[in-house]
Amino acid sequence: MKKVIGWFKTLKAETIVANLIRVMFVLAVIVSLLNGIYLDAFIAAFTLFLTFLPSIIVKKSCITLPPSFQVVILLFIFAANYLGSYRLYYEKFWWWDSMLHGLSGLMLGFAGFLLVYIINGAQKLNVSLSPLFVAIFAFAFSLSIGALWEIYEFTMDSLFGLNLQRTGLDDTMWDLILDASGALVASVSGYLYEKNRKDGIFKRMFTKFISMNSHFFTDNTQPEKDGGE
Numbered sequence: 001m002k003k004v005i006g007w008f009k010t011l012k013a014e015t016i017v018a019n020l021i022r023v024m025f026v027l028a029v030i031v032s033l034l035n036g037i038y039l040d041a042f043i044a045a046f047t048l049f050l051t052f053l054p055s056i057i058v059k060k061s062c063i064t065l066p067p068s069f070q071v072v073i074l075l076f077i078f079a080a081n082y083l084g085s086y087r088l089y090y091e092k093f094w095w096w097d098s099m100l101h102g103l104s105g106l107m108l109g110f111a112g113f114l115l116v117y118i119i120n121g122a123q124k125l126n127v128s129l130s131p132l133f134v135a136i137f138a139f140a141f142s143l144s145i146g147a148l149w150e151i152y153e154f155t156m157d158s159l160f161g162l163n164l165q166r167t168g169l170d171d172t173m174w175d176l177i178l179d180a181s182g183a184l185v186a187s188v189s190g191y192l193y194e195k196n197r198k199d200g201i202f203k204r205m206f207t208k209f210i211s212m213n214s215h216f217f218t219d220n221t222q223p224e225k226d227g228g229e
Contacts, residue, residue, distance in 0.1 A: 105182025112141030146179030
């Protein structure tokens with residue numbers, strides 16, 4: 001028993017969360033197959049694959065994500081695919097889809113900001129981008145991913161007779177509006193951070209991210225530490 005407890009203590013929080021989520025998806029696949037609900041089995045299996053995607057991208061890109069980033073991504077996948085699609089939260093709660101689209105716009109806006117921040121601070125590229133350009137890129141990046149998702153929903157509905165779009169054009173437009181709203185919050189927050197470098201969520205996020213990926217950055221692109229302004 002002591003060895004088991006000691007083993008659990010050595011596990012990182014994101015590993016425990018990820019494995020619990022994956023176990024739930026494995027059970028969902030098995031139950032769906034036993035009941036002959038093959039579409040649900042496919043959704044659960046596909047989402048199970050998605051839970052490994054962040055770690056695959058990290059390994060291929062040599063980018064280190066802070067544990068909190070990975071946990072947020074996994075919880076979002078769980079909320080969208082397991083609770084939303086498999087447990088029918090989209091039908092049970094009218095606001096579930098809207099909430100997830102707003103959050104996805106926000107998260108993708110942050111991701112776009114971090115992506116261009118890597119380019120802006122790359123040691124090999126000697127590129128300097130203005131805060132306004134970075135904010136516009138983050139907004140466009142987030143919204144473009146949202147648009148691609150709506151194309152995916154339309155394609156699946158057209159080919160397989162699904163109902164991902166629900167109310168059709170109205171659902172698509174509101175989804176894009178919510179995506180844009182989340183992206184706008186992220187890009188404006190990032191712009192204000194770049195202009196002022198004040199304490200806040202962006203400063204904490206970038207300080208953590210850059211400290212774990214210092215090989216991408218020159219010294220003069222790294223944010224000032226707290227109390228160093």
